[in-house]
Amino acid sequence: MIYLDNAATTRTVPEAVEAMLPYFTEYYGNAGSIYRLGSESRKAVIQAKETIAATLGAEPNEIYFTSGGTESDNWALKAVYEAYREKGKHIITSSIEHHAVLHSCEYLKRQGAEITYLDVDADGLISVEQLKRAIRPDTILISIMYANNEIGTIQPVREVGEIAAAHDILFHTDAVQVYGQFPVDVEQCHIDLLSASGHKFGGPKGAGFLYVSKKAKIRSFLHGGQQERGRRAGTENVPGIVGMEAAVKRAYDTADGKPAAGKLERVKMLRDYLISRIEQEIPGAKLNGHRTKRLPGNVNFSFEDVQGESALIMLDMKGICASSGSACTSGSLEPSHVLLAAGQPPELARGSLRMTLGEENTMEEMDTVVEALKEIVERIRVCRL
Numbered sequence: 001m002i003y004l005d006n007a008a009t010t011r012t013v014p015e016a017v018e019a020m021l022p023y024f025t026e027y028y029g030n031a032g033s034i035y036r037l038g039s040e041s042r043k044a045v046i047q048a049k050e051t052i053a054a055t056l057g058a059e060p061n062e063i064y065f066t067s068g069g070t071e072s073d074n075w076a077l078k079a080v081y082e083a084y085r086e087k088g089k090h091i092i093t094s095s096i097e098h099h100a101v102l103h104s105c106e107y108l109k110r111q112g113a114e115i116t117y118l119d120v121d122a123d124g125l126i127s128v129e130q131l132k133r134a135i136r137p138d139t140i141l142i143s144i145m146y147a148n149n150e151i152g153t154i155q156p157v158r159e160v161g162e163i164a165a166a167h168d169i170l171f172h173t174d175a176v177q178v179y180g181q182f183p184v185d186v187e188q189c190h191i192d193l194l195s196a197s198g199h200k201f202g203g204p205k206g207a208g209f210l211y212v213s214k215k216a217k218i219r220s221f222l223h224g225g226q227q228e229r230g231r232r233a234g235t236e237n238v239p240g241i242v243g244m245e246a247a248v249k250r251a252y253d254t255a256d257g258k259p260a261a262g263k264l265e266r267v268k269m270l271r272d273y274l275i276s277r278i279e280q281e282i283p284g285a286k287l288n289g290h291r292t293k294r295l296p297g298n299v300n301f302s303f304e305d306v307q308g309e310s311a312l313i314m315l316d317m318k319g320i321c322a323s324s325g326s327a328c329t330s331g332s333l334e335p336s337h338v339l340l341a342a343g344q345p346p347e348l349a350r351g352s353l354r355m356t357l358g359e360e361n362t363m364e365e366m367d368t369v370v371e372a373l374k375e376i377v378e379r380i381r382v383c384r385l
């Protein structure tokens with residue numbers, strides 16, 4: 001099997017599995033309990049916050065554990081709206097956000113919020129000028145993703161943060177595709193809230209976090225017990241948190257919060273090799289996303305006269321796991337909202353294919369994939385004639 005869907009989820013790294021096991025079998029106490037067994041769990045949660053905070057240049061009490069990226073995004077948007085409603089009701093986001101952000105915005109709109117969706121150019125980049133023009137006296141939040149999960153485009157996050165800070169507006173970024181891949185500095189980028197998810201970087205599913213700067217007021221999202229300083233009730237997912245911490249330590253395995261040298265370079269090299277072979281050898285292939293401001297493992301193409309789903313099924317028969325930019329909604333094939341926002345005609349957007357690489361992929365696999373794709377694209381086109 002060749003796994004090329006690391007943007008959907010990753011294999012849990014052995015360090016994470018190993019770190020988690022004792023928290024199921026030995027240290028299973030509730031982190032809120034008084035006795036020593038509980039304090040083992042409590043210590044582990046506190047330690048994980050310290051580890052994560054250090055990688056961001058944040059403080060441990062600015063990290064709140066959640067069930068993952070979706071919860072973190074929902075929490076950030078809904079709680080900021082609630083806490084700052086007196087100040088204003090205007091939120092700025094982009095048209096290519098993950099649905100966890102877009103659908104939260106739709107929900108808030110029904111509650112009375114006003115939302116501005118920034119456009120993107122053909123590479124998927126927002127315009128900083130349009131952002132500046134969109135700001136109003138009642139703007140309370142700018143939510144722009146760090147990098148896009150479909151096309152891999154990395155946004156000018158630092159510039160966005162500087163603009164937000166200059167206008168005294170909170171800045172949230174969905175960093176799910178970035179945290180655990182390359183360095184993120186919340187202070188340098190003026191990030192007030194940041195969403196991350198463990199299973200996107202080698203941790204277990206169901207564990208993530210929301211960074212909330214101590215400058216930002218935030219309301220409780222899940223109401224109940226006093227966990228997470230009363231802001232996120234529910235018994236802590238201690239094994240998940242410990243597993244995510246182990247994945248963080250592996251991702252950022254130096255003291256300065258930077259990823260291990262060479263790791264990113266290797267994935268980028270595989271990415272660029274795959275991109276260049278597809279461009280040279282498959283006619284009618286169009287690279288989606290920015291060529292250089294791009295996630296290290298992201299390859300996304302649209303193929304003329306090809307349905308993404310057909311290609312996926314044929315790739316699967318050859319043992320290759322990839323993904324298409326489109327989602328099947330109630331039987332109709334909806335082209336990706338990201339590609340449409342980037343100005344791609346629906347016909348071409350339906351032929352998109354995303355392959356997201358990870359540390360475990362090899363050069364031989366890239367060659368196998370190109371040969372398989374050549375054959376598949378040709379076969380689909382012949383069938384259509």
Ligand SMILES: *Cc1c(COP(=O)(O)O)cnc(C)c1O
Nearest residue numbers: 068069070098100149176177197
């Ligand atoms: C995967 C993903 C999410 C959702 O994270 P989960 O932990 O799966 O809920 C949100 N945003 C982006 C950009 C993602 O890639």
